[in-house]
Amino acid sequence: MNNKMIQRHIKPAIFIHWFNAACWLLLLVTGLGLIKNPALTPVGMWWPNTLQNLVGGGELLFIHVTIGIIWIVGYLVFILMNPKEHLFKYTREILTVSPVRDLLWLFKKMVILTLGEQMLKRFGMDSQLPEQGFYNFGQKFFAVPATFGGVVIAVTGIIMTLSKFMYVNTALVQWSILIHFVVVGLVFAGLLIHIYMAALLKEERPAFFSMFTGMIPESFVKHHNKLWYEEQMELKR
Numbered sequence: 001m002n003n004k005m006i007q008r009h010i011k012p013a014i015f016i017h018w019f020n021a022a023c024w025l026l027l028l029v030t031g032l033g034l035i036k037n038p039a040l041t042p043v044g045m046w047w048p049n050t051l052q053n054l055v056g057g058g059e060l061l062f063i064h065v066t067i068g069i070i071w072i073v074g075y076l077v078f079i080l081m082n083p084k085e086h087l088f089k090y091t092r093e094i095l096t097v098s099p100v101r102d103l104l105w106l107f108k109k110m111v112i113l114t115l116g117e118q119m120l121k122r123f124g125m126d127s128q129l130p131e132q133g134f135y136n137f138g139q140k141f142f143a144v145p146a147t148f149g150g151v152v153i154a155v156t157g158i159i160m161t162l163s164k165f166m167y168v169n170t171a172l173v174q175w176s177i178l179i180h181f182v183v184v185g186l187v188f189a190g191l192l193i194h195i196y197m198a199a200l201l202k203e204e205r206p207a208f209f210s211m212f213t214g215m216i217p218e219s220f221v222k223h224h225n226k227l228w229y230e231e232q233m234e235l236k237r
């Protein structure tokens with residue numbers, strides 16, 4: 001058995017991922033506390049009531065906005081540290097899709113996870129998954145809305161905040177409220193699957209640990225991220 005470890009994530013990428021996760025958690029907790037309409041809150045009114053009794057409505061908004069600003073500034077610093085790697089390479093990676101290969105990967109993976117490998121045989125297919133790059137198609141399927149959704153959430157958040165201090169077109173503010181709310185909900189739905197796949201699936205454990213140590217077994221990427229592995233080997237030659 002080959003136990004050799006190779007580098008998958010660099011330290012700044014690991015830091016920004018967990019910084020992002022922490023900011024998301026705090027923004028969700030405080031954001032849910034800001035909802036005043038009982039028909040719109042997914043957790044019931046007990047949460048907004050508890051938080052607002054604890055810190056006060058105005059203060060809760062201040063805390064939410066402050067975390068949002070820390071989140072945006074953190075990302076801007078990360079991108080400016082190395083725009084080529086942290087913005088352009090990453091964006092190209094998550095947007096590079098080979099439709100036939102990747103849709104087949106997604107179909108087979110979903111069948112294996114839900115109905116089992118045997119079912120693939122009924123469809124006349126083997127259980128061999130098409131080769132994948134640095135991220136598999138499932139990860140890209142979440143990374144794209146999470147990344148671009150994050151930008152939309154940040155921009156609409158800034159518009160809403162500015163409207164508290166200066167005149168901003170009323171229609172723009174109302175659209176921002178709606179879009180902010182809807183996009184957070186959509187990314188959150190994807191996030192539940194992301195966390196399940198990344199943290200709970202035993203098969204994906206080496207990728208989970210790599211998000212802490214940066215290192216991953218060579219045997220794992222040879223199998224799960226073959227195209228990226230071959231690219232790395234080519235670069236070393």
Ligand code: HEM
Nearest residue numbers: 017020021024143146147191194195198199207208210211
């Ligand atoms: C407990 C929470 C979380 C866990 C356990 C987790 C786990 C992981 C792991 C293990 C990877 C690396 C996959 C690989 O290398 O193959 C990853 C990547 C990623 N995660 Fe998470 N994640 C969490 C929260 C979040 C949140 C809140 C977001 C954003 C809304 C997010 C967005 C991403 C994105 C965009 C990637 C791909 C880009 C990157 O490598 O940073 N994750 N996650």
